[in-house]
Amino acid sequence: MIGGRRPLKGRKLADRRVRIERPHAAYFRWSGPGQLTAKESASRPTTPLGRLWARVKAAVIGRPLASEDEIGERLSKKKALAIFSSDAISSSAYATEEILRVLILGGAAALVLGLQVSIAIAVLLIAVAISYRQVCLAYPTGGGSYSVSKRNFGRGASLVAASALLIDYVMTVAVSTSSAVEQITSAVPALIDERVLIGVAAIALITIGNLRGIREAGNIFAVPTYLFLGSALLMIGIGVYRIVILGEHGAYDPNQLIRQTGETAEGVGLLLLVRAFAAGAVALTGTEAIATGVPAFKPPEARNAATTLAIMAALLGTLFIGITFVAVNFGITHLELPEQQTVISQVARRTYGDGTIPFFLFQSFTAVLLFLAANTSFNAFPRLLAILAKDGFMPRQFALRGDRLAFSYGIIVLATVAAGLVILFRGETHLLIPLYAVGVFIDFTISQAGMIRHWLRERTPGWRRRLTINTFGCVLTAIVAVVVTTAKAPQSLLVLLLIPCLVGLMRFIHRQYDAQAEELRVRDDTVIAGPHREQRVVVPINGINRAVVQALNFARTVSGDVRAVFVTDDEAEGEELRARWERQFPGLPLVIVESPYRAVVSPVVAYLDVLDQAWPPDKEAPITIVVLPEYVARHWWDRVLYNQTARRMKAALVGREHTVIADVPYRRSH
Amino acid sequence: MPNPEQTVVFRRAVVALNGGSSDARIVRLAAGVARQWKAELVAVHVVEIDWTQPLDADIAGRSEDVQRVLDLAEETAEDCQYKIEPVLLQARDVGAALVDEATEQRADMLILGLPYRKRFGGDFAIGSTIPYVLKNAPCAVWVVREPIPEESA
Numbered sequence A: 001m002i003g004g005r006r007p008l009k010g011r012k013l014a015d016r017r018v019r020i021e022r023p024h025a026a027y028f029r030w031s032g033p034g035q036l037t038a039k040e041s042a043s044r045p046t047t048p049l050g051r052l053w054a055r056v057k058a059a060v061i062g063r064p065l066a067s068e069d070e071i072g073e074r075l076s077k078k079k080a081l082a083i084f085s086s087d088a089i090s091s092s093a094y095a096t097e098e099i100l101r102v103l104i105l106g107g108a109a110a111l112v113l114g115l116q117v118s119i120a121i122a123v124l125l126i127a128v129a130i131s132y133r134q135v136c137l138a139y140p141t142g143g144g145s146y147s148v149s150k151r152n153f154g155r156g157a158s159l160v161a162a163s164a165l166l167i168d169y170v171m172t173v174a175v176s177t178s179s180a181v182e183q184i185t186s187a188v189p190a191l192i193d194e195r196v197l198i199g200v201a202a203i204a205l206i207t208i209g210n211l212r213g214i215r216e217a218g219n220i221f222a223v224p225t226y227l228f229l230g231s232a233l234l235m236i237g238i239g240v241y242r243i244v245i246l247g248e249h250g251a252y253d254p255n256q257l258i259r260q261t262g263e264t265a266e267g268v269g270l271l272l273l274v275r276a277f278a279a280g281a282v283a284l285t286g287t288e289a290i291a292t293g294v295p296a297f298k299p300p301e302a303r304n305a306a307t308t309l310a311i312m313a314a315l316l317g318t319l320f321i322g323i324t325f326v327a328v329n330f331g332i333t334h335l336e337l338p339e340q341q342t343v344i345s346q347v348a349r350r351t352y353g354d355g356t357i358p359f360f361l362f363q364s365f366t367a368v369l370l371f372l373a374a375n376t377s378f379n380a381f382p383r384l385l386a387i388l389a390k391d392g393f394m395p396r397q398f399a400l401r402g403d404r405l406a407f408s409y410g411i412i413v414l415a416t417v418a419a420g421l422v423i424l425f426r427g428e429t430h431l432l433i434p435l436y437a438v439g440v441f442i443d444f445t446i447s448q449a450g451m452i453r454h455w456l457r458e459r460t461p462g463w464r465r466r467l468t469i470n471t472f473g474c475v476l477t478a479i480v481a482v483v484v485t486t487a488k489a490p491q492s493l494l495v496l497l498l499i500p501c502l503v504g505l506m507r508f509i510h511r512q513y514d515a516q517a518e519e520l521r522v523r524d525d526t527v528i529a530g531p532h533r534e535q536r537v538v539v540p541i542n543g544i545n546r547a548v549v550q551a552l553n554f555a556r557t558v559s560g561d562v563r564a565v566f567v568t569d570d571e572a573e574g575e576e577l578r579a580r581w582e583r584q585f586p587g588l589p590l591v592i593v594e595s596p597y598r599a600v601v602s603p604v605v606a607y608l609d610v611l612d613q614a615w616p617p618d619k620e621a622p623i624t625i626v627v628l629p630e631y632v633a634r635h636w637w638d639r640v641l642y643n644q645t646a647r648r649m650k651a652a653l654v655g656r657e658h659t660v661i662a663d664v665p666y667r668r669s670h
Numbered sequence B: 001m002p003n004p005e006q007t008v009v010f011r012r013a014v015v016a017l018n019g020g021s022s023d024a025r026i027v028r029l030a031a032g033v034a035r036q037w038k039a040e041l042v043a044v045h046v047v048e049i050d051w052t053q054p055l056d057a058d059i060a061g062r063s064e065d066v067q068r069v070l071d072l073a074e075e076t077a078e079d080c081q082y083k084i085e086p087v088l089l090q091a092r093d094v095g096a097a098l099v100d101e102a103t104e105q106r107a108d109m110l111i112l113g114l115p116y117r118k119r120f121g122g123d124f125a126i127g128s129t130i131p132y133v134l135k136n137a138p139c140a141v142w143v144v145r146e147p148i149p150e151e152s153a
Helices: A048-061 A067-073 A077-093 A095-106 A108-138 A145-152 A155-187 A189-211 A214-245 A254-261 A270-284 A301-329 A343-352 A357-390 A408-424 A429-435 A439-458 A463-487 A492-520 A546-558 A571-584 A601-614 A636-641 A644-653 B022-037 B064-079 B094-104 B129-136
Strands: A017-020 A028-032 A035-038 A535-541 A562-568 A590-594 A623-631 A659-666 B012-017 B040-048 B085-091 B109-114 B140-145
Touching: A017 B094, A028 B064, A048 A189, A077 A095, A077 A155, A077 A214, A077 A270, A077 A301, A077 A357, A095 A108, A095 A270, A095 A301, A095 A343, A108 A145, A108 A270, A108 A301, A108 A439, A108 A463, A145 A155, A145 A357, A145 A439, A155 A189, A155 A357, A155 A408, A155 A429, A155 A439, A155 A492, A189 A357, A189 A408, A214 A301, A214 A343, A214 A357, A270 A301, A270 A439, A270 A463, A301 A343, A343 A357, A357 A408, A429 A492, A439 A463, A439 A492, A463 A492, A535 A546, A535 A601, A546 A562, A546 A623, A546 A659, A562 A571, A562 A601, A571 A590, A590 A601, A601 A623, A601 A644, A623 A644, A644 A659, B012 B022, B012 B064, B012 B094, B022 B040, B022 B064, B022 B109, B022 B140, B040 B064, B040 B094, B064 B085, B085 B094, B094 B109, B094 B129, B109 B129, B129 B140
Parallel strands: A535 A562, A535 A623, A562 A590, A623 A659, B012 B040, B012 B109, B040 B085, B109 B140
Antiparallel strands: A017 B085, A028 A035
C-alpha cells in the first residue's frame, strides 16, 4: 500500500481497485495542458474578517460572477434602451421648458416658435444620432467619441473628448439627482432640509444597483423607464387628439394672440432663438452613451447598439416634439406663482385631468425617471474609464471588473465625486446647471469632426451623404457648444479649465506607465541566464528562540554568507547572548550592536549601509537578504502584541537598493 | 413531471468516462435526464494498471491528462447546470472496477459511451469493458453509441 491508499475489494479477489485523491479538485480544474483554472472556492477569502466582508458584499451586491458569465451579463436591446437612454429620455421632461423659458423673454407671441425650435433640435438630434450610429458600427470596441478622435485626430483631441465626457457624466449624476430631489421636496416641502441626504442616499442606491452588475441594474431600472415612456406617449396622444381632432386650445392661443395684438413672432431676435435652441439642446445629452458602451450589448454588439440608438433617438424626438406641440397649443409655459409648476406637469394636468390618478402616476414616473437619468452615466462613465485605463491614461484598476463583472472602481469614483458635488452645492440644481451640458457639446463636435475625417479617409459607399450629415452636425454642435458655454459663463469656464487639467493628469499617468514599462522591459531575443550576483543574509534577532532558529535555518539554505545581528543597549545582555550563541550556533557569525540611544531599527539599517560600503567597489553589489523572524499571532486581537519591531524594520527597508526582505513566520503547532 | 413509463428513470447513476470524444455527450445526456428526477450523478474514470506495477502506484494522481477527464466532465455538467461527483480509480480491469463502483455507490444506472473510431475506415469497437458490464452490472446499463460522422455514413 503506497500513500495510504487502501485497496477496495471487488467481487473477485483480483478485482480490487484504488480510489485516487484529487486534492486540486476543490480549488482548480485542469483546463488544458499545464493550465489550471481557479474555481470560485480558490477566490474565497481565507481569514474570518475576509469571509465576513465577502458575506456582506454578497448580501448587498450579490454572489461573485465568473468572467465566462460576462456574455450572460450582456444587455438585450430592450434592457439597453432603459439603461443607456434614461438620461436622454428624461431630458424630454424638461427640454421643452428650457426653450419656453428663453422664448417668453421675447413676449407671449414668441412661444409659438417653441415648436419650430424643438423641430430644429430634433433635426440636430437626428444628425447626432446618425453620427453615433456610424460610430457604433465603425468603432465596435466602444469608447464613442474618444475612440473616434483617437483614430482620426490622435491623442490630444481624444483626451479632450474623454475629459469633456467624464466631466459631463459626473455632472449628469449630480444634476439629475438634485433635480429629482427638488421634485420630491416640491411635493413634500417638509423634506427640504434633508435634500442633500436624500440626494446622497439616491446616489448610493443607484451605485449599489450598478455594482450588482449591468444585467441586474437593467432589471431594476427598466420598469420605471418604460412606465414613463408609455404614460408620456399616451399623454401626447391624448393632447394631439384634443388639439387636432377636437380643436381645443389653451387659455391663450399664441397664434390668436399674434392676430389680436398684431405682435409678430418674427420680432423675436435671432440671438433669442439661438439661445432657445441652445437651451433646448440639453435634450441631446446622453445620446453618446450608447456609442461608449457598445461592448455591453449582446452579439452582434455593434448592430444592436446602432438599432437601440436609432430607437432612442426616435423616442426622444417624438416625446420632445410631442410635448412641445401640446404645450404650445395649450398655451402652457412654466409657472413660478402661486406655486412652481413645470411645463410637463401642466401638460399632464391638462391631458390626464387635475388631481386624477393617471396625473399623479405620471408625475411619480417622471420623478423616478429623473433619478434614473443618473444611471446612464453609471454605465457609460466606468466603461470610458476602463477604456482609458487599458490605453494607460487612467490607473489600471479602472479596467478591472468587480465581483459582478461591473467596473466597480469607476462606479465608486463616479458616485463619490457626484455625491461630493451634491454636498458641496447643497443639492441646489440651479447652482450645478451652469456646469452641465458644456462638455457634451464639445464632445459631440469632436466626434462629428472625427467622423468627417473618417469618411474622407475611408470613402466607403455612401460616404458623401454621410460626410454631409456629419458636417452639418459638426457645425451645429459647434455653435451649440459656443452658445451653451457663453450663456452659462462664467461658471461654465470652470469646465473649460477642468478639461486641460484632466488631459494633463491623463498624460502624466501615461508617461508614468510608459516609463515603468521601459524600465521593466526585457528584450525578447535574449536568453535569461541564471543568477550570477552574490547573496548574503542578515538576520536581525531579539535573542535565541524557536522563531529565530527557524529564520536562521531558512537563511542558511539561501546563502553561505549568513550573519545574525542583535541590537541591545545592555552590554551584559549582549555578552550573555554571545556565550549562549557560540555554544548553540558554532561557526555562525553574530554581530552585537550596542545602541546607547536605545534605537533598534536605525542601527540595523546603518549596519547594512556599512556592509554595502565595505563591499569591494570593483565587484557587482551583492543582494542582501534581510530575514525577519516573525511570530504568528493566533487571534486577530493579539496581533498588536507581536512583531512591531519587525514591522518597523520592514517599513525602513522597503525600497532599499539591492535588498530583499524575507519574513519567516513561526506558527505554533497547536 | 415527466411520465416515468416513457423516460429513463434513475436515482443515482454512474457515468463511466474513458477520456474520449463520447464523454461530453454522455455527461450532457445524463445531466439532462437526471434533472427530471433530481437524480445524483457520479462520474467514474478508471485508469488501468498493468501487473508490472502495484495497484496503488502513483500514476493517475500525477497525470494531468487523467485529472482533466474528470475536470471536463465536471465542467460539462456545470454548463448543463447540474452537479456531478467525480471519482478517480486505479484498477487492473476497467469493467470490473466500474461494476464494483456502481455496486458500492448503490447506483441504479450505469451509463457508458461507445465511441466511433475513425482509424481503419471507421468502426465501433465494443472492446471487452461493455460486454463485461452488460453481463455483470447489478443495475440497468445504458450504452450510448456515438453517431457515425456524416462523411463516414
